[in-house]
Amino acid sequence: MTTKSAYLLADNVSPATVTNTSSLLRIIALALISGAAIASRLFAVINFESIIHEFDPWFNYRATRVLASQGxxxxxxxxxxxAWYPLGRVVGGTIYPGLMATSGVIYSVLHALNLPVDIRNICVLLAPGFSALTAWSTYMFTKEMKDESAGLLAAAFIGIVPGYISRSVAGSYDNEAIAIFLLMFTFFAWIKALKTGSAFFGTIAALFYFYMVAAWGMLSVFVFTLHKFSPRTLGGYAFITNMIPLHALALILMGRYSSRLYVGYSSWYAVGTLASMQVPFVGFQPVRTSEHMAALGVFGLLQIIAFAELVRSHVSSKQFQTLLFASVIGMGILGTLAIVGLTYKGWIAPWTGRFYSLWDTGYAKKYIPIIASVSEHQPTAWPSFFMDLQFLIFLFPAGVIMCFRQLRDEHVFVIIYAVVASYFAGVMVRLMLTLTPVVCVASAIAFSSLLDTYIDPTEPEIVEDSSTDVDAPQTEGSSNVAAPTPKKAKKAKDAAPLPSGPLSDIVSSVTAGSFKRGERPRGVFGLDTRLAVIVHAVGMLIFFVMHCTWVTANAYSSPSVVLSSQNPDGSQHIIDDFREAYYWLRQNTPEDAVVMSWWDYGYQIAGMADRPTLVDNNTWNNTHIATVGKAMSSSEEVAYPILRKHDVDYVLIIFGGLIGYSGDDINKFLWMVRIAQGVWPDEIQEPNYFTRTGEYRVDDAASATMKNSLMYKMSYYRFAELFGSNQAVDRVRGQQVPKTGPTLDYLDEAFTSENWIVRIYQVKKEDSLGRDLKSANAFAQGKKRKRTKPAPRRRAIQ
Amino acid sequence: METGLSTTSTRTVTVFKLHERDGIGGKQPHLPFLVISSKSSKGDSVLVILDPKLDRDNYSIFFNGLRERGYNLTFRSPKDPKPAIIEFEQPQFSHVILFAPETKSFASDITPQSLVQLLEKDTNILIALSPKQTPLTSLASEFSLILPPPGTPLISHFPERDTPENVIPVTPTRNEILSSTLAPVWFSGVPFSLQNNPLLVPILNAPAESFASDSEGDNGANALVDASEKGGEGLWAGSSLGLVTGFQTLNGARATWVGGVDVFSDEYAQKEVSEGVKSGNKQFGADVSAWTFQESLVLRVDSVSHHRVNETTPRETYTTNDRIVFSAEISRYNPKIATWEPYSGIGDLQLEFTMLDPHVRTALPPVAGQPGKYSVAFRAPDRHGVFKFVINHKRRGWTHLHSSTVVPLVPPRHDEYPRFLSAAWPYYLGAISTSLGFLIFSALWLAGDDRETKRGKSTKTE
Structure with missing residues (x-):
């Protein structure tokens, strides 16, 4: 041994024992990580109950029930x-069925095994279950990047990081629940295919890509919003379709074309595209929309390059250059013409509105109110990066720089992924989810390098001879490090020239065994330095765990169907108004009673109340939503014919003014106005709903249009009575509501929940005497009508 | 009553409600032997609220006519508390006759509001007015009737006669409610002008020469001139004025407003309109009460059904472009034998296939040889959604027919699309040629020359 050791290692252990022990420990660690990932997602079930959360999951759950019960x-x-009464919804052709199919398969398998599990429990627990698989696939992916220890760290990070938990707690039965697993596994298979040049792994990547296409309707990084907006939407899979081509393109541009790349990419693209087109909702999009053009283009480019390589190996280099020159020009012209022609013919639609909304974050707000109205589409606030990722967000850049140090093909992938995902996470809150995996991977690389360096017992040598041709000694425990052997590192150095400059100095100073010949020896001396750094690192990990647990328990585990508050004595108080109202509808109205509400509640009404709704969270028809917006924001007289035309029997609104629930319809009201204005600019104008000084108020100062709107009337109908002789106060807006509240002529109050959060109104039938309901009401209250005279029948004789 | 098709689970809304009340006529179309009493489709109990000032004997012809037709008459004065017209929100009689044209104060159960409530609960009302202002005057305006100022009865100087100017013989215009051979009718009372309400059914209009005047004399003529100078505003004159006007509410109940109660009196019934010609008042009273009490011009939709052409059972959903047969059975009430009879007499019945707007609007003609049955076959639109079969037949005087049956129209199933398309031949050829090419290539590859491997082996062995 030419190296000194900082601490003693047992050297009487055979290498086989070390390998076996470490792999056993790895398995145990992975099992524990999976357990932690699942367990930390169960806060929602423990604090509340086993219930489907939020909005979209209710539809997924309902669809899954159909799948489970009817095949x-x-x-x-x-x-x-x-749904979308009376337009209806072709569900089979407008969803990504992967999620439901997954639950359906699990359900059938369990029932075939005589385990009669309720479909609801499968749906509730699907996301935690898949988070364990995500941890495993992240481990596999990171292992390809660095080594097993980094993989374990990455798995642990992704298992408990709040950015991912926020979308995968128990009950959050949404596409994201399984999609992150598929994302990571597809990436892993792609990297594997690229590394080995294996068509087998390329096909595996394609299959998982197909699964992902079938599953992920909700999120796309490249153009996300899109789904919520139009039936021709793009799912999260577009993220993969663009990440992989981007990676391939980057490799080509870096001059790293290889037959491995060719085989991997071609097999992935051909199989994956054909498979994905089998999903009806996707259809011919992969060959027609701009979001998929990158993948197609890179595929074509690869064929050309492969062909050029072939030609080059057969002709002389002079001829080849002429040939290359001519063909590049020819193909450039042809390609441009083709794209122009196809766009002109309308066969491809490259520049849709959603395309712009990603690059210009203000675009959607300006032109497509319904996109901008979704809270998840708002730009991310800075604190939420820390909230969701905690110390990983600081380690993340370090990890990316580590990738630059080696810059093998797969590291290019992580770098591209990091850059792209960071940008999009800044654009939209929701896209934090796609950033999270790469943050975990990069941080794990950085963190494990740190641990490698400081746990490594090798003391730097003072001797000039720095050729460390000794394999890094094995250490024990889960921090088992297979630090890149110098050979490997050298190879990597040859492959990718190191970026020089101060940055590389800093970086190299933390990486073990990479100091250059002839320089002053660098490294870690002594045990105290090591201990100081490691204790701090472990401290960071501990705080990370505490932070994650706290955030998960307090911020991300609320089902939003059930609210909770604290009693004065600190005990939990459950506010269950939503379900109270939905069950009231279910039990007190005819089965075919149509319920109108703002679209946010469509899926919940369909799922819990089982009643037809006008609009729901699948916001595919802007006009229909605008119709509801118009009804809500017009006066009763204008709204009534709309309600009758759509056979509306009940109108449901959310009102938080009594209890201080800020997510209520009055706060969303301006969006209804804006969306309605988009379709009927002559009838609905947003400025009319503000006071003269431009404030949005609900008290005495509110504008007449505001006070006459159906939404305002329904919200504050009889609200002031509740306060008796005191001044009625809206606790959300913090404003005093007029003492004489609005009156309703065309609607009857049917139900108001315990805390007034949900109010349901029944639409009155037309008056049997053919009067308008306002005068019918006045008559019923005993008001005298003005005497009328017969209308003139002829013109006055002059 | 669920007249709709109940074998499907689709939504059947039949607004038309005939059997809601437990009147005798309603539920026994199939048990005619039980029916001995009423000729009305609604029941035979009639409450007559008669002003004590009016002599019951003076209306004996009218009341006896009703009794003969099988009605049970119960009399009470406007101020009697009992029997109440409505108790515990339930109407107590099938029909109400309100002959209290000059009563200023009624018992607490009779208010304009309660009378409207009665109509909403399917009770028919016959109301008489007078030139005096009463609570009923304000009620009339709810029915789109505009009464002249108090104390202005209808007068006419034509034809020349020996009666006062306010007792006028009115020649009825022909309509379906009145018998075709009706002699002129004596009328005395108040006219009303009609607003533009499609639910109003004019039964007897004023003669063209008549007008409303301040007194029973001729003094009001000046007001008339004033009004005509203002372009006719406030002009209660001419043949557009109503004297007896029916009103059919949206739910099918009927109310008839009569300008003067004397139309039903024995005196007018026996009075001659001209030499040797008896007035038509008796017959008129019978006709008006028959219409009001839903004996005449009463229709109902018995059932509707729908199925695909060449099938017989209805489906829960139809596919776009299906050919659908829709049929309806319609009956008309026959007061002579007090039963519902199939009725094929509607020539202009229409069917709409509606989603927000009618996508198909077609005639629904009667089927020859099947009385009461109307049927049409049509192609469903190429548009999926929740559609309604709507029959909406509203004719003046007749019961409104309204039936709406909801049925979803769905796109074809995945296996209902055509399998082989001629347009797809390029793709078929592509697939076939690729498969063939692959087979040939594999065959050549496997069976081809293996010199190289041999050479390799040989070098190894060497």
Missing amino acids: FYAFWNWFDPT
């Missing part, structure tokens, strides 16, 4: 007449 073909052809 796949019934589900595939399911036309839901109760």
Whole structure:
């Protein structure tokens, strides 16, 4: 041994024992990580109950129930007449069925094993279950990047990081629940295919890509919003379709074309695209929309390059250059013409509104109110990066720089992923989810390098001879490090010239065994330095765990269907108004009673109350939503014909003024106005709903249009009575509501929940005497009508 | 009553409600032997609220006519508390006759509001007015009737006659409610002008020469001139004025407003309109009460059904572009034998297939040889959604027919699309040629020359 050791290692252990022990420990660690990932997602079930959360999951749950009870073909052809009444919704053709199919398969398997598990429990626990798989696939992915120890760290990070938990707590039965696993696994398979040049792994990547296409409707990084907006939407899979081509393109541009790349990419693209087109909702999009053009273009480019390589190996280099020159020009012209022609013919639609909304974050707000109205589409606030990622956000850049140090093909991937995901996470809150995996991977690389360096017992040598041709000694425990052997590192150095400059100096100073010949020896001396750094690092990890637990328990585990507050004595108080109201509808109204509400509550009404709704969270028809917006923001007289035309029996609104629930309809009201204004600019104008000084008020100063709007009337109907002789105060807006509240002529109050959060109104039938309901009401209250005279029948004789 | 098709689970809304009340006529179309009493489709109990000032004997012809037709008459004065017209929100009689044209104060159960409530609960009302202002005057305006100022009865100087100017013989215009051979009718009372309400059914209009005047004399003529100078505003004159006007509410109940109660009196019934010609008042009273009490011009939709062409059972959903047969059975009430009879007499019935707007609007003609049945076959639109079969037949005087049956129209199932498309031949050829090419290539590859491997082996062995 030419090296000194900082601390003693047992050297009488055979290498086989070390390998076996470390792999056993790895398995145990992974199992524990999976357990922690699942357990930390169960706060929602423990604090509340086993219930489906939020909005979209209610639809997924409902669809899954259809799948489980009626079989796949019934589900595939399911036309839901109760959604978007009376337009209906072709569910089979407008969803990504992967999530439901997954639950359906699990359900069938369990039932085949005589385990009669309720479909609801499968749906509730699907996300935690898949988070364990995500941890495993992240481990596999990171292992390809660095080594097993980094993999374990990455798995642990992704297992408990709040940025991912926020979308995958128990009950959050949404596409993201399984999509992150598929994302990571597809990336892993792609990297593997690229590394080995294996068509097998390329096909595996393609299959998981297909699964992902089938599953992920909700999120796309490249153009996300899109789904919520139009039936021709793009799912999260577009993230993969663009990440992989981008990676391939970057490799080509870096001059790293290889037959491995060719085989991996071609097999992935051909199989994956054909498979993805089998999903009806995707259809021919992969060959027609701009979001998929990158993948197609890179595929074409690869063929050309491969062909050029072939030609080059057969002709002389002079001829080849002429040939290359001519063909590049020819193909450039042809390609441009083709794209122009296709766009002109309308076969491809490259520049849709959602495309712009990603680059210009203000675009959607300016032109597409319904996109901008979704809270998850707002730009991310800085604190939420820390909230969701905690110390990983600081380690993340370090990890990316580590990738630059080695810059193997797969590191290019992580770098591209990091850059792209960071940008999009800044654009939209929701896209934090796609940033999270790469943050975990990069941080794990950085953190494990740190641990490698400081746990490594090798003391730097003072001797000039720095050729460390000794394998890094094995250490024990879960921090088992297979630090890149100098050979490997050298190879990497040859492959990728190190970026020089101060940065590389800093970086190299933390990486073990990479100091250059002839320089002053660098490294870590003594045990105290090591201990100081490691204790701090472990401290960071501990705080990370505490932070994650706290955030998960307090911020991300609320089902939002059930609210909770604290009693004065600190005990939990459950506010269950939503379910109270939905069950009231379910039990007190005819089965075909149509319920109108703002679209946020459509899925919940369909899922819990089982009643037809006008609009729901699948916001595919802007005009229909605008119709509801118009009804809500017009006066009763204008709204009534709209309600009658759509057979509306009940109107449901959310009102938080009594209890201080800020997510209520009055706060969303301006969006209804804006969306309605987009379709009927002559009838609805946003400025009319503000006071003269431009304030949005609900008290005496509110504008007449505001006070006459159906939404205002329904919200504050009889509200002041509740306060008796005291001044009525709206606790959300903090404003005093007029003492004489609004009156309703065309609607009857049917139900108001315990805390007034949900109010349901019944639409009156037309008056049997053919009067308008206002005068009918006045008559019923005993008001005398003005005497009228017969109308003139002819013109006055002059 | 669920007249709709109940074998489907689709939504059937039949607004038309005939059997809501437990009147005798309603539920026994199939048990005619039980029916001995009423000729009305609604029941036979009639409450007559009669002003004590009016002599009951003076209306004996009218009341006896009702009794003969099988009605049970119960009399009470406007101020009697009992029997109440409505108790515990339930109407107590099938029909109400309100002959209290000059009563200023009624018992607490009779208010304009309660009378409207009665109509909403399917009770028919016959109301008489007078030139005096009463609570009923304000009620009339709810029915889109505009009464002249108090104390202005209708007068006419034509034709020349020996009666006062306010007792006028009115020749009825032909309509479906009145018998075709009706002699002129004596009328004395107040006219009203009609607003633009499609629910109003004019039964008897004023003669063209008549007008409303301040007194029973001729003094009011000046007001008339004033009004005509203002372009006719406030002009209660001419043949557009109503004297007896029916009103059919949206739910099918009927109310008839009569300008003067004397139309039903024995005196007018026996009075001659001209030499040797008896007045038509008796027949008129019978006709008006028959219409008001829903004996005449009463229709109902018995059932509706729908199925695909060449099938017989209805489906829960139809596919776009299906050919659908829709049929409806319609009955008309026959007061002579007090039963519902199939009725094929509607020539202009229409069917709409509606989603927000009618996508299909077609005639629904009667089927020859099947009385009461109306049927049409049409192609469903190429548009999926929740559609309604709507029959909406509203004709003046007749019961409104309204039926709406909801049925979803769905896109074809995944296996209902055509399998082989001629347009897709390039793709078929592509697939076939690629498969063939692959087979040939594999065959050549496997069976081809293996010199190289041999050479390799040989070098190894060497």
